[in-house]
Amino acid sequence: MLLARSRLGLLLLGALLTFLLYLLLPAARRSRLDEGKRDWWAANGTVRTGTAAGDFPVFYREVPAAAVSPRRPDVLFLHGQAFTSKTWEALGTLALLAAEGYRAVAIDLPGYGDSPPVEMAMTAQGRRTFLEHVFQELGMQRPVLVSPSMSGRFSLPFLLAHGDQLAGFVPIAPVGIKDYTAEQYRGVQTPTLILYGDGDTGLAPQALQNLQHLPQHRVAVLPGAGHACYLDKPEAFHQALLGFLRQLK
Template sequence: ANLLDFSDGSFIVQTIHSVSFPRLAVIFLHGQSFNSKKWEELGTLALLSENGYRAIAIDLPGENKLQGETALPIFLGYILSGRVAFLQQVFKELGLQQPVLISSSMSGRYSIPFLLASGEQLKGFVPIAPVGTKDFTTQQYQQVKIPTLIIYGERDTGLGTQSLQSLQQIPKSRVVMLLGAGHACYLDKPQEFHKALLNFLGELK
């Protein structure tokens, strides 16, 4: 894990060896009760690196389980503008230009506001049953211009189907439902998740 220091705190960046000339940068946000380490344990970061992508997973503010302490001030997690600014700062610090953003569950508090405010800074978006989708309007989603892959589990009748109703308003969106999977569908069906993700990334220009 690499520690990235900010002026107002620090957070863990968990990353697998980057390739010399990456096809794209892909940044992963974690769900509640997890941290960036989960994407490494799942083999996702290594798989993407093997396929030529720069794969990075970060800890969200207040979720820094690796250090055992709160990273950035936790209020950033509750102020919408602060969440957008946090991701913008992460992209700047890591030198990311138009990465693909992968966001599961609780991290929707960060990714959805960022998508609607600064979506042009992304090459693509992969929401996995994120929270907070109902806080915004159909018109806002219809203005999103980037390719979006919506992934959710068949058995996730809560956030999965709820977020789908909002996210499918994005014009360039497609949906992958992982059969037999629950809310953390990428953990229940990792092979199917990885296949869908790699197919989507391979189509981005």
């Protein structure tokens, strides 16, 4: 009887140790991965800043990617009225995408941050031309354009005129959506992620009502987030953005 109890005790002890190892080993692997990422940030996480030369100088921020894949599109971040390119640096978005192998660049729109005002930005055609200039100066071919709020005044004219020059479009409750008809939106074939926070009861519903006419769209709603949903729920925002980028061809 005593021998049987001893064997039973050893079996239970072995089962307990196996269970603990099952729990601890994945955590250890994650810890090593996190440590590897920290080492990469220490060596490559410096944000590169500069001003793209040309007729319309524009200030930009960029984190060099570890290894940019030619199959992954560049990503250009615009910003809302109360923000600048610094927002995407502070949020960790540029660094996160760089770690995933994307070339991610954020710019200061004309008259914001360190970019000087330009007269051409007063018209829709001028703002479209400005983005054409930015793509050319930064050497971006068919990038993904991320456009929150006020920057819709720049991104939407470009999308409607040159949607085929974008690999993807991520509007975040942009303004200017009512300037175009449902028929115009239906003519755009750019893959689109309509992204917004469910607490944005102003611009988000209007944007969805109009942008849902884009044929190749999907929708991501961030619970508990407001108009600047990327600030309220950065992890959920990054997850939705990366999910969209990974499914692009």
